[in-house]
Amino acid sequence: MSEKNPFRIMTKEHYPIIEVASALSALKITHDIDPETLKKAVEFIKRFADQYHHEKEEKIVFEQAKKKKIETSPIEAMEREHETTRERIREAVESLENGDLKNAIANLREWGNFIPDHIDRENHSLFPGLDGIFDYDEKEEFLREFERIDDELGGYDNMERMADEIFVEILKKTGNAIVEARSIPREDRDEFVVRLSKLMPENATLTVMYDEKSEELERMLEEFEIEEIKKKGVYAFRIKKKKNK
Ligand SMILES: [Fe+2]
Ligand SMILES: [Fe+2]
Incomplete structure (x- = not known):
């Protein structure tokens, strides 16, 4: 399109x-x-x-x-x-x-x-x-x-x-956001998650609902720690900034 x-x-x-x-x-x-x-x-x-x-x-x-x-x-x-x-x-x-x-x-x-x-x-x-x-x-x-x-x-x-x-003002207080990335079309999804990851304040975490593991996304998020989490029927992971960076 x-x-x-x-x-x-x-x-x-x-x-x-x-x-x-x-x-x-x-x-x-x-x-x-x-x-x-x-x-x-x-x-x-x-x-x-x-x-x-x-x-x-x-x-x-x-x-x-x-x-x-x-x-x-x-x-x-x-x-x-x-x-x-x-x-x-x-x-x-x-x-x-x-x-x-x-x-x-x-x-x-x-x-x-x-x-x-x-x-x-x-x-x-x-x-x-x-x-x-x-x-x-x-x-x-x-x-x-x-x-x-x-x-x-x-x-x-x-x-x-x-x-x-x-987004930044709220995350400074809550330290977390829950990103329903599945609602974003596949072709823009990785970029959207990367954008929010870069935007989040120090020490904050994003909990991201995705459809499946994406190696491409993990490569794009090299400077972040990614931890998979168990959620019923959803592939989800948590992103935070790596310490010492
Ligand atoms: Fe709409
Ligand atoms: Fe609408």
Whole structure:
């Protein structure tokens, strides 16, 4: 898929979302987390995961897809799930306003646990299917609409920069992130894990869910310690920076 394909663009937008979800899903009430960091995570989710990204899905691509003669239930399922994520964020916002940190963390963690599965289905099932029902001109029109949203809300680089800040800030406190790498397409997966590994602060650990052992990835992570862990039905491993480096 070319980088100029709207489905490729939406797939890549999932990566910073998975990045933030990885940090949030390891968050516990016992962590001494700054409420400002949680507010930043909420802001990221509202602005980039919801407005910037879900708007492209719902208001542009899904809306046009529903006009075609296709089975629309997978699209409707995704829209319902967007609503579920909005509900979690509404609760998190309310809790933060009331100073109820415990409930805010619970809702953000739930969002972090929920979103990778949603993204997994879009990346691996819905998007490849929808890609085939639109012709060149329709995709060009999507790209024009996407550019308008980029101009309005600040583009992918801003999205990624904000995700990186949140990821590092949270990991400084929690020391761990749970990365559901299986939701990232195979061709980008190793690079994604390497990117997060390099980004994590000293002494932090990444717990990565993968599909199978990857020697290529291990080579790319030479400067890290990798420890395989037993997880039911999943190939998982832990990454941390080697000491004395
Ligand atoms: Fe979605
Ligand atoms: Fe999505």
